[in-house]
Amino acid sequence: MEQYEPEPLSPARAAAVRRSFGCGRAAPTRRSLLRASAGGALAAGALGALTGCGIPAAGRTEGGVSAEDRSEEEKQVRFSNWTEYMDVDDSGRRHPTLEAFTERTGVKVTYTEDINDNSEFFGKIQPQLAAGQETGRDIVVVTDWLAARLIRLGWVQKLDPANLPHAFANLTPQFRSPDWDPGRAYSYPWQGISAVIAYNKKALDGIEVTSVSDLLDDPKLKGRVGFLTEMRDTVGMMLLDMGKDPARFSDDDYDAAVDRLQKGVDRGQIRRFTGNDYTSDLSKGDLAACLAWAGDVVQLKADNPDIDFVIPDSGYVTSSDNLLIPNKARHKTNAERLIDYYYEPGPAAELAAYINFVCPVDGVKDELAKIDEDAANNPLIIPDRAMQAGSHSFRSLSAKEETAYEEKFAKLTGA
Amino acid sequence: MATLTEAPPPPAPAAPEKAPPRRRGRRTPYWLLLPGILWLVVFFAAPMVYQASTSVQTGSLEEGYEVTWHFATYWDALSAYWPQFLRSVAYAASATVLCLLLGYPLAYLIAFRAGRWRNLIMILVIAPFFTSFLIRTLAWKTILADGGPVVDALGTLHVLDVTGRLGWTSGDRVLATPLAVVCGLTYNFLPFMILPLYTSLERIDGRLHEAAGDLYAKPSTVFRKVTFPLSMPGVVSGTLLTFIPATGDYVNASLLGSADTGMIGNVIQSQFLRVLDYPTAAALSFLLMAAILAMVTLYIRRSGTEELV
Numbered sequence: 225m226e227q228y229e230p231e232p233l234s235p236a237r238a239a240a241v242r243r244s245f246g247c248g249r250a251a252p253t254r255r256s257l258l259r260a261s262a263g264g265a266l267a268a269g270a271l272g273a274l275t276g277c278g279i280p281a282a283g284r285t286e287g288g289v290s291a292e293d294r295s296e297e298e299k300q301v302r303f304s305n306w307t308e309y310m311d312v313d314d315s316g317r318r319h320p321t322l323e324a325f326t327e328r329t330g331v332k333v334t335y336t337e338d339i340n341d342n343s344e345f346f347g348k349i350q351p352q353l354a355a356g357q358e359t360g361r362d363i364v365v366v367t368d369w370l371a372a373r374l375i376r377l378g379w380v381q382k383l384d385p386a387n388l389p390h391a392f393a394n395l396t397p398q399f400r401s402p403d404w405d406p407g408r409a410y411s412y413p414w415q416g417i418s419a420v421i422a423y424n425k426k427a428l429d430g431i432e433v434t435s436v437s438d439l440l441d442d443p444k445l446k447g448r449v450g451f452l453t454e455m456r457d458t459v460g461m462m463l464l465d466m467g468k469d470p471a472r473f474s475d476d477d478y479d480a481a482v483d484r485l486q487k488g489v490d491r492g493q494i495r496r497f498t499g500n501d502y503t504s505d506l507s508k509g510d511l512a513a514c515l516a517w518a519g520d521v522v523q524l525k526a527d528n529p530d531i532d533f534v535i536p537d538s539g540y541v542t543s544s545d546n547l548l549i550p551n552k553a554r555h556k557t558n559a560e561r562l563i564d565y566y567y568e569p570g571p572a573a574e575l576a577a578y579i580n581f582v583c584p585v586d587g588v589k590d591e592l593a594k595i596d597e598d599a600a601n602n603p604l605i606i607p608d609r610a611m612q613a614g615s616h617s618f619r620s621l622s623a624k625e626e627t628a629y630e631e632k633f634a635k636l637t638g639a
Numbered sequence: 640m641a642t643l644t645e646a647p648p649p650p651a652p653a654a655p656e657k658a659p660p661r662r663r664g665r666r667t668p669y670w671l672l673l674p675g676i677l678w679l680v681v682f683f684a685a686p687m688v689y690q691a692s693t694s695v696q697t698g699s700l701e702e703g704y705e706v707t708w709h710f711a712t713y714w715d716a717l718s719a720y721w722p723q724f725l726r727s728v729a730y731a732a733s734a735t736v737l738c739l740l741l742g743y744p745l746a747y748l749i750a751f752r753a754g755r756w757r758n759l760i761m762i763l764v765i766a767p768f769f770t771s772f773l774i775r776t777l778a779w780k781t782i783l784a785d786g787g788p789v790v791d792a793l794g795t796l797h798v799l800d801v802t803g804r805l806g807w808t809s810g811d812r813v814l815a816t817p818l819a820v821v822c823g824l825t826y827n828f829l830p831f832m833i834l835p836l837y838t839s840l841e842r843i844d845g846r847l848h849e850a851a852g853d854l855y856a857k858p859s860t861v862f863r864k865v866t867f868p869l870s871m872p873g874v875v876s877g878t879l880l881t882f883i884p885a886t887g888d889y890v891n892a893s894l895l896g897s898a899d900t901g902m903i904g905n906v907i908q909s910q911f912l913r914v915l916d917y918p919t920a921a922a923l924s925f926l927l928m929a930a931i932l933a934m935v936t937l938y939i940r941r942s943g944t945e946e947l948v
Binding site: 341343346347350354376448455492494495496497501504505508509623627631633634636637638639 | 815906
């Protein structure tokens, strides 16, 4: 590169340059300001800033962190739930069971349907919980694996059994002691969820589907079967189909199950991995058969007689959505009273009649029969003995396993 | 290397021919800049620094994350997810080209031929924005449903045979294929192409067309030599406004695509929310940003920055 030699400036030019520093080209411009602020600030502060923003370790404390319980002074409880997971009256705006609770106890329920997806919801509350702040919620409802993670991280509070007499007495044995919360010290199930195979009779056109293998292997179903984005349901059903128990499986079993599903993706057999949106695909017939959640199938069947379900001989995966009280919740006692309320047969039956998922409360059948005879006899809502025998749960995973498994599953689903 | 003295004087903005502003006014530019700078610091610089930091951390939720300058994350992320990077660029580029092909004639029509219908057509272009992005994308699932009229027509016309051979569709369906994702992207970003195109076309003086005609230019020559070159600013900003957000989009791929159409946005989302691998997600975000920046810089260099104004 040739040497740059500045020419001496003529007096007029020098004057012009001086002037330009004040209000001409060299005066502060957007560019020079940006350069100055960005360059200076970044160079000086970047290193410090970068090292400064790690995420602190999860503040693990046995039994969770409680805040001062204001249940007595503030007669309210803030309840975060999934959409369409609560009974509504005909106007569609009021929740009869919640109103009855308020009437009886005087505790006002602030009910918010702000949970759409476990992972997303975790992303939403994680910063506050990690920083030891309150989330603005007294009760949250999350699926087993996330409940297990929250308990593992020490981000939820231990429940006080004295406030939960009905819950203790009426909880169905099936849900009594999951391996991630033995004896239900931290959580109580809101509803149980069974993963089954749903199909559209019209779209199947005589093809018989009775197992996960049928979904994966029948060439006539190519590009018309769906699996769930919920890792434990999809892999759990696959493991069962391969003769393994989702409650006791090894890394190799997991890999084999994912491999088998991967072949289905590669051959174009599997159309999509879906969340709740499989319901519209299935009723339109774009999906001829898919893994589905039983509660949805009850609803779909009522709207569209072509939809039906089958439970594979190898069994099915049951999980549950659980009520938990996050750290620093302000109204813990009120929250516990609300949990207990939903374990009384009356309110539990009203709820079950409306939302059609597996009811985790014993002794509901008679109450439910008074409201809806069909629902009371539906094994998808009140499991009979045969139904209970086929139910399997997915074992809880360590943090390491969870990351590794989710990573493999994400690769499978294309992300 | 050009010396300072040879540099041509920049086109000075119409400077007021008064005396230089009074001393008191000197700080005014800074004060006026303050809100903008604060905004940038809070909503751009701070998150960027935070993400940059996250990308070189290691750890887990249980043990916390610490900055360990683990730059290998970048390499690992790139080597694991380069197919999704390539796919994102390919899909976004196809969608941008489609948007240009569809948008240019429409913008031309609105600017020169629509007459009193101009405002109505403009409203029709913008109207989809009045409903949610998600709803509009979901609507395509109904439009392109298997055995629906669109797919049937395409099948009868043997279009699906051709696209199937090219690997854009599979069997006799459009949904859950690359074609559906590209169509969704095209549809969702089309207005971002039309609006800048319209603005720059509308600015063209109609007398230039007449003059070109007077000089015996055929209509096609007028377009090639006059209209299109003058509309270049619109083409450049339209392609940028389409290409950049389309590359990072993940909604179309997750609703209209399948397991083998995942874009980089889907990977970042699942790394953040499902796998909880925050460093990899942050590193991928930065790689995406760098890739887009590089491509856009190259593009602007080639098409000339002065035309962007």
